[in-house]
Amino acid sequence: MKSSRIVLLAAAVVLSAPVSAFAQSKAPAKSQQVKRGEYLVNAVGCHDCHTPMKMGANGPEPDMTRMLSGHPQGMQVPPAPASSGPWVVHAAPLTAWSGPWGMSYSANLTPDPETGVLRDFTEQQFIQAIRTGKHQGQGRPILPPMPWPAFKNMTDGDLKAIFAYLRQIPPVKNKVPDPVMAPH
Amino acid sequence: MEGAAAPALPDMREPRTRPRALAAVSVLAATALLALALLGNSALARRPAVKSAPELLQETGLYADFAEHRVDPRHLEFSPQYPLWSDGAAKKRWISLPAHAAINGSNPDAWVFPVGTRFWKEFSFGGRRIETRFMELQEDGTWLYATYAWNADQDEARLVSEKGQARAYDFGGGRSHFIPGVNDCKSCHQGHPAQVLGFSALQLSPARDSNAIHGEPVPAPGVDLNYLVDNKLLKRLPQALRDKPPVIQGATPVERAALGYLHGNCSHCHNDAGSLRNLGFSLRHVESPAAGTPERAMATAVGRPVKGHVPGQAPDATLRVEAQNPERSVLLQRMNSRNPIVQMPPVATAMTDEEAIRLVTQWIRDLEPPASSAGVPRKTAQPE
Numbered sequence: 181m182k183s184s185r186i187v188l189l190a191a192a193v194v195l196s197a198p199v200s201a202f203a204q205s206k207a208p209a210k211s212q213q214v215k216r217g218e219y220l221v222n223a224v225g226c227h228d229c230h231t232p233m234k235m236g237a238n239g240p241e242p243d244m245t246r247m248l249s250g251h252p253q254g255m256q257v258p259p260a261p262a263s264s265g266p267w268v269v270h271a272a273p274l275t276a277w278s279g280p281w282g283m284s285y286s287a288n289l290t291p292d293p294e295t296g297v298l299r300d301f302t303e304q305q306f307i308q309a310i311r312t313g314k315h316q317g318q319g320r321p322i323l324p325p326m327p328w329p330a331f332k333n334m335t336d337g338d339l340k341a342i343f344a345y346l347r348q349i350p351p352v353k354n355k356v357p358d359p360v361m362a363p364h
Numbered sequence: 365m366e367g368a369a370a371p372a373l374p375d376m377r378e379p380r381t382r383p384r385a386l387a388a389v390s391v392l393a394a395t396a397l398l399a400l401a402l403l404g405n406s407a408l409a410r411r412p413a414v415k416s417a418p419e420l421l422q423e424t425g426l427y428a429d430f431a432e433h434r435v436d437p438r439h440l441e442f443s444p445q446y447p448l449w450s451d452g453a454a455k456k457r458w459i460s461l462p463a464h465a466a467i468n469g470s471n472p473d474a475w476v477f478p479v480g481t482r483f484w485k486e487f488s489f490g491g492r493r494i495e496t497r498f499m500e501l502q503e504d505g506t507w508l509y510a511t512y513a514w515n516a517d518q519d520e521a522r523l524v525s526e527k528g529q530a531r532a533y534d535f536g537g538g539r540s541h542f543i544p545g546v547n548d549c550k551s552c553h554q555g556h557p558a559q560v561l562g563f564s565a566l567q568l569s570p571a572r573d574s575n576a577i578h579g580e581p582v583p584a585p586g587v588d589l590n591y592l593v594d595n596k597l598l599k600r601l602p603q604a605l606r607d608k609p610p611v612i613q614g615a616t617p618v619e620r621a622a623l624g625y626l627h628g629n630c631s632h633c634h635n636d637a638g639s640l641r642n643l644g645f646s647l648r649h650v651e652s653p654a655a656g657t658p659e660r661a662m663a664t665a666v667g668r669p670v671k672g673h674v675p676g677q678a679p680d681a682t683l684r685v686e687a688q689n690p691e692r693s694v695l696l697q698r699m700n701s702r703n704p705i706v707q708m709p710p711v712a713t714a715m716t717d718e719e720a721i722r723l724v725t726q727w728i729r730d731l732e733p734p735a736s737s738a739g740v741p742r743k744t745a746q747p748e
Contacts, residue, residue, distance in 0.1 A: 300671055304639055312547040318555055318633050318640060320705050358675035361703050 217345025220338055221248075224331065229286040232273040249352035250297075251275035251285035257357075268325070277325055282362040284323035292351035298343075306343045307336060323359055414502050417510035421521035424498050424510075426458065426484050431519070436460075439484075440597075442587040443580045444567035446628030449717040451541055453487040453494070456583075459563060461597055469601035472565040472610070472651040474558040474637070477501050483560065487541075489533045495543045496521055499553070499560070507559055509549040539702075539714045548711045555633040555640060556648070565589065565601070566627065566649050571609040575621040577719045605651065612649050613659050622727035623649065623661050625720055629709060636660065643671060645684065667734045670694045674706050687731035696724055 221227070227242045232252050234243040246252065257271050260278030268279035275286040287297040298306065301316060308317020313328045315321075322328055334342075422430040428437065435441075439458040447455065461467070465478035483499040493514040500508045512521040513529050528545030535541065553559045570588045573579070585591065589609060592598035612627065614620025631648035633640050645668070646660035665684040670677075674694075681692045690696050698708040700721055707713070 300642065302639070302642055305642075308639065312551060314547070314551055314710070316640065318551045318710070320707075320710050323705075358673075359705055360675075361705055 213341045213344045214348060215345075216338070217341035217343070220334075220342050221345055226289070226342075229274055229277075229325070230289050232275050234273075246352055246354070248289040248346070248349060249292075249354040250288035250356040253295075253355045253357065257283075279324055280362060281324055283360040284325075285356050285359060288352065288354050288356050289346050290349055290352045290354075291347050292353050295353050295355045296351065297356070298346060301343075303340055303343050307339045310334070310339055414504050414506070415500070415508060417498065417508060417523055419523050421496055421498070421512040424484070424500070424512075425460070425482065426496070426498075433518075439482075440585070440587050441583040442563065442568065443582050444562035444564075444628065445569065445572045445576050445579060446567060446624040447578050447580065448562065448629055449578065449713060449720060450487060451489075451535065451713050451715040453489055453541070455488075455580075456486045457562065458484045459587075466597050466599045467592070469565065469598045472602060472605055474556070475560065475564060475598075477560065479503050479505075483563070485562075489541065492516075492533075493518055493521070494533045494541060495524070495529075497544075497549070507553065509546050509553065511543050511545075511549070513543055535715060541714060542712070544712050551711060552632045552709070555638040556631070556635050557637055561632050562628075565605055565651060566610040566612070568592070569609040569611065571611050573612065573621055573624050575617045576624055577621065577723055602651075610649070610651055613657070616730065618723065618727050618730060622724050623647075623659050625723060626661055629717075629720070633709075644668075665695060666731060674698065676701070676703065676706055685728055685731075687733050688729055690725040690728040693728050696721065696728065699724065 226248065230248045230250055231242040231244065232246050232249070232255075233240045235241075251257075252273070252275070255271075255273070255276075257276045260269050260283065268277065270277045277284050277286075288295050289298060290296050291298065293299055301309070305316040305318075309315060309322065310328050311317070311332045313322045313326075313332075331339075418424055421427075426435060426439065428434050435458060439460045441456065441458050443457065460482040462478055462480035465480070467478070467481075468476040470476075479501050481501045483497075485497045486493060487495045487497075495514065496512045498508075498510045498512065502508055511524045511528070513524050513532060514521045524543050524545070526546045528548060529543040531540040532543045533541040553561060558564065568588045570590055572582075582588065589598065589601065589605065593601055593606065612620045612624045614623055626647040627649045631646070632638075634643070634645050635641065635648035636646045636650075644664060646664050648660055650660060666687060668684050669682055670684055677694060677697060678692065681694050681697060683693065684695050686692045695708075698706055700716055701707045702714060702716055704710075
């Protein structure tokens with residue numbers, strides 16, 4: 181009886197060890213994905229367009245209080261200067277761009293439930309959007325200068341990590357203006 | 365230790381048997397290796413073949429005589445009852461099933477096609493072929509998508525770049541036909557598990573909608589559900605669909621035609637089974653086992669708020685479809701736009717479909733106001 185208890189106890193230890201190891205590894209795995217997403221967002225230049233710039237002590241720098249919230253809704257941009265030749269112009273905070281396609285504003289990537297552009301995206305739709313250059317992977321075209329033709333070469337794992345990171349950054353309520361399409 | 369040593373003794377005491385044992389082991393090993401090699405070879409042979417699209421249309425097998433534009437008579441021409449609007453293009457469509465193979469129709473909302481099934485759709489403007497689209501189901505279960513652009517002399521149709529081809533046909537006014545790229549094809553065809561859009565139970569129903577807009581006569585040999593079943597090209601179709609062919613459940617002929625149009629033009633993305641299902645917005649007719657179930661468009665469009673705002677959307681337009689108010693119905697606003705950010709469908713059309721806009725406008729105008737029912741406006745069904 182005693183020995184069978186020992187055997188049962190040993191079996192319980194053996195059986196529970198992987199479970200507890202799994203339970204311990206699950207939370208850090210999620211965090212690792214988010215960290216990977218943060219690393220990629222910082223490395224591939226998402227802030228360049230999606231975080232407004234401000235003038236700091238050492239010159240222009242991203243305004244991290246509005247991290248990844250897109251073109252500021254309060255910033256009215258006058259019509260872009262008439263384009264000559266192959267020029268594409270952008271407004272000072274790097275969040276508004278004008279070119280042959282019209283005028284585009286960088287999107288609010290934060291998880292704000294009212295104004296965040298990704299609020300209705302599933303992970304699959306985010307991956308498809310980057311792969312195809314279409315809103316939610318099936319809808320309207322994503323406008324220049326969003327470099328999806330480069331980002332589409334990322335792995336599914338990288339894109340999932342970016343999406344996971346963007347879902348948990350601080351939400352910023354910022355209604356980005358509608359794009360203006362160039363007349364046909 | 366003793367116990368451990370004992371089993372080794374027989375080997376030590378039977379040296380003459382050892383070569384035989386070794387030989388046997390060697391033979392076994394060789395056999396196993398041979399078997400593995402054969403397995404490997406057969407596995408290689410069975411590896412699903414994924415082809416790339418041929419450079420020329422005639423290499424897809426559509427024609428018996430390309431110079432004469434004579435289609436292989438073994439292919440079946442067909443015509444869906446609710447065709448997709450393609451800027452007014454005249455279209456012809458064919459299906460080719462592999463010999464002795466049949467479509468599995470057990471799920472009437474998502475037929476399963478045999479490997480090797482091919483579809484072609486030819487687009488003409490002004491009496492000239494402009495493009496032919498091609499799909500083929502490959503051994504790995506994925507569909508190959510390709511588009512071919514015809515030259516001015518109509519004697520060559522060459523594979524279009526993955527990005528598509530702009531200005532394939534000039535409509536005037538700065539608008540032109542765009543031949544879709546592979547991503548464009550996939551954005552519609554992969555929006556529902558079926559992937560095949562115009563060849564389905566509803567689209568080939570013998571009970572065709574005489575009020576469907578852009579309807580075309582059924583070409584010979586008259587491909588519909590009955591033809592397919594009778595010729596053993598469609599198997600396991602539920603008997604209920606033979607007894608009572610699929611019909612859009614419209615309260616009026618106008619509603620039936622309007623919902624049919626939305627099914628044929630919008631439901632490849634807006635459905636309950638594809639990647640946009642999280643929108644809760646389905647314009648797809650489904651063969652529900654519960655008779656009399658309202659069409660999904662009625663349940664998910666009429667009186668339902670839009671999720672977002674699109675450029676140019678009227679501030680007071682907040683519903684997908686607002687009964688009796690076509691002007692405030694976002695669905696109609698987006699159908700009526702060809703601003704690339706706003707327009708619906710978002711791809712493969714540069715011209716608005718005026719006939720469809722008139723039809724859908726009339727349908728919305730005729731809807732009963734929502735106050736008369738618990739959410740979904742309905743009229744008394746009228747015999748057609």
